[in-house]
């Protein structure tokens with residue numbers, strides 16, 4: 001009996017009308033148990049570059065890693081392909097499912113590098129196919145076959161750096177498309193008792209639950225957290241008013257900065273990438289109708305616009321207070337120039353590295369009575385309206401204003 005290790009990557013199986021790649025993976029895991037596989041890790045939920053132009057839904061690919069008995073190899077692959085074909089929205093335009101099988105003990109560096117690229121930038125299908133061929137893998141692609149890229153990228157992302165967990169629970173198929181029945185108060189209670197170890201459960205500002213999706217997909221709710229134990233505990237605290245069909249815990253790069261690629265010089269900033277860049281504020285923030293804030297930063301190679309949009313409340317408040325000369329690090333997705341609108345970084349986070357001094361030229365206070373002096377005209381010195389004193393040798397001086405910003409990350 002020879003044991004081998006297999007990695008299965010799956011991507012882009014869902015459409016706006018339903019489906020969910022995580023559900024497909026959860027179901028496939030159950031089926032694979034028939035072949036006595038031994039899973040080597042939690043199923044991986046790998047968020048790829050959210051900024052690719054053809055994606056409007058969440059961009060998550062899945063990976064399963066397990067050891068298996070060689071005699072089941074063909075059956076395992078057949079089962080995976082059949083499950084994908086049964087649960088994918090193959091007939092929907094814009095859904096381009098892909099599944100990749102790789103048999104190897106450890107993930108080569110070349111493949112990890114490919115994944116990093118797919119998480120923060122744009123990769124071509126040819127690059128994916130060349131790697132699959134090189135490593136003796138097998139790929140099935142449907143429609144444009146774009147899903148093969150994400151499927152391979154998921155296999156290459158072993159989540160050795162930063163990662164989080166998500167427990168996703170699923171609905172009975174008979175309930176798909178109906179309103180989700182979950183007790184909202186239990187979710188607020190769960191969030192309060194387990195934060196910050198679980199996160200993104202509720203929007204406290206708007207008093208809204210955000211773990212339940214709205215669409216026709218099979219997900220009942222998903223809970224993100226720092227450990228498998230904590231998301232399981234959180235799950236036990238949520239009162240579902242409809243039956244939970246099944247649930248699974250995924251290990252994920254969600255809630256990390258994996259999708260952001262540091263750029264050394266701003267002239268290297270490319271549209272459709274997601275980046276981290278450092279620069280000095282070069283244009284005063286402007287507040288634009290619909291309440292977003294735009295400003296510019298530059299380094300010695302280029303100047304780029306940055307935008308903080310409505311949903312990110314604190315970020316907008318910070319952005320509004322920036323002044324020319326502040327040295328900051330920005331995190332976000334790069335949107336291409338459109339018409340008169342230049343290349344723009346849509347901010348996810350700002351790190352303030354150093355603050356410029358905010359000063360204003362003002363008349364000094366009266367040395368006798370401390371009232372603010374008045375100018376008498378050009379080169380005519382200053383006068384006090386309180387005590388009527390004249391001060392020919394006093395001039396305007398720079399006043400330092402306190403900044404309401406602090407160094408650090410928002």
Ligand SMILES: [Zn+2]
Pocket residue numbers: 366367368369370371384385386387388389
């Ligand atoms: Zn005076």
